[in-house]
Amino acid sequence: MRLKSPHHVKFQVLDLEQTEVFAQDFGLLTVERTDQQLIMRTGGGDAFAYVAKKGNEAKFLGLAFEVESKNDLESAISDHGASPIRELTTPGGGMAVTLVDPNGLEIDLIYGIQRINPEEAYKHLEMNAPGQYTREGRFEPKRPMGPAKLFRLGHVGLFIPSFAATLPFYRDVLGLIPSDVYHIPGQPQAQIVGFCRLDRGEELVDHHVVALMQSQTGETACHHISFEAQDFEAQFMTHRYLESKDYELVWGVGRHPHGSHIFDVWRDPDRNRFETFSDTDLLKASDGSRVHNIAEVEMDVWRSDPPDRYFE
Numbered sequence: 387m388r389l390k391s392p393h394h395v396k397f398q399v400l401d402l403e404q405t406e407v408f409a410q411d412f413g414l415l416t417v418e419r420t421d422q423q424l425i426m427r428t429g430g431g432d433a434f435a436y437v438a439k440k441g442n443e444a445k446f447l448g449l450a451f452e453v454e455s456k457n458d459l460e461s462a463i464s465d466h467g468a469s470p471i472r473e474l475t476t477p478g479g480g481m482a483v484t485l486v487d488p489n490g491l492e493i494d495l496i497y498g499i500q501r502i503n504p505e506e507a508y509k510h511l512e513m514n515a516p517g518q519y520t521r522e523g524r525f526e527p528k529r530p531m532g533p534a535k536l537f538r539l540g541h542v543g544l545f546i547p548s549f550a551a552t553l554p555f556y557r558d559v560l561g562l563i564p565s566d567v568y569h570i571p572g573q574p575q576a577q578i579v580g581f582c583r584l585d586r587g588e589e590l591v592d593h594h595v596v597a598l599m600q601s602q603t604g605e606t607a608c609h610h611i612s613f614e615a616q617d618f619e620a621q622f623m624t625h626r627y628l629e630s631k632d633y634e635l636v637w638g639v640g641r642h643p644h645g646s647h648i649f650d651v652w653r654d655p656d657r658n659r660f661e662t663f664s665d666t667d668l669l670k671a672s673d674g675s676r677v678h679n680i681a682e683v684e685m686d687v688w689r690s691d692p693p694d695r696y697f698e
């Protein structure tokens with residue numbers, strides 16, 4: 387099976403209207419909203435990237451990846467016991483099967499979904515630097531303070547009860563490759579966190595599409611969802627906008643040591659973490675894996691805050 391890219395995430399939320407207001411301020415664009423369901427997209431051309439269903443309790447329902455071909459759906463059924471192929475009635479059409487990960491999370495594999503025309507991006511950021519003074523003039527800021535222009539769903543962070551019990555599904559069934567793995571201090575075999583990328587052979591892919599994080603409480607949940615923003619300047623302008631609306635900041639704007647991406651994380655009305663990222667590292671399948679002692683890992687190379695604050 388060859389995953390192409392993450393496609394969308396699904397949540398159950400308490401109040402669709404409040405969720406939509408936050409998500410629009412964050413940068414997602416509404417595709418449709420009914421009494422029971424909210425479907426939103428990025429501006430990058432996806433038919434949709436975020437689904438919220440109304441319910442009595444806030445919870446993460448699962449995520450979906452696009453695959454290369456209908457054959458991938460069929461092999462997911464024959465090799466891994468996925469559900470039968472079903473036609474999708476969501477925007478963009480297509481078809482899907484569902485796998486269930488070891489913790490009960492639904493992982494949809496989808497094929498044949500139609501894309502739409504992308505929104506216009508900001509003009510590429512030009513920066514003057516020693517030896518490269520190429521930008522002429524600039525008399526006022528070029529970016530508005532407002533919701534992010536989002537380009538795609540990039541990755542999802544998951545809390546899982548056991549890293550050892552969960553990794554084999556993501557590695558052997560979905561074919562993901564651990565890029566950076568963390569172990570308990572003094573116990574190199576006791577791995578508890580892994581940032582996993584797609585296997586696209588020699589094609590460059592994001593440092594991770596799924597981050598598996600062993601939870602302290604044994605829970606299975608979404609830690610965060612992350613959408614690509616254009617660059618750090620766009621992220622800072624959206625940060626100021628979300629601040630002006632009194633949303634709850636989790637962390638940012640900062641830069642992760644592993645993956646190198648610049649991140650900014652906020653909470654939605656149900657306290658789910660929504661992240662923008664930019665400037666991520668890209669790796670090939672042959673770039674291998676690295677293992678680190680978690681005690682030596684920082685959360686943010688630009689700040690000294692204790693990393694556990696991000697996981698509260």
Ligand SMILES: [Fe+2]
Pocket residue numbers: 541543610612649661663
């Ligand atoms: Fe992230």
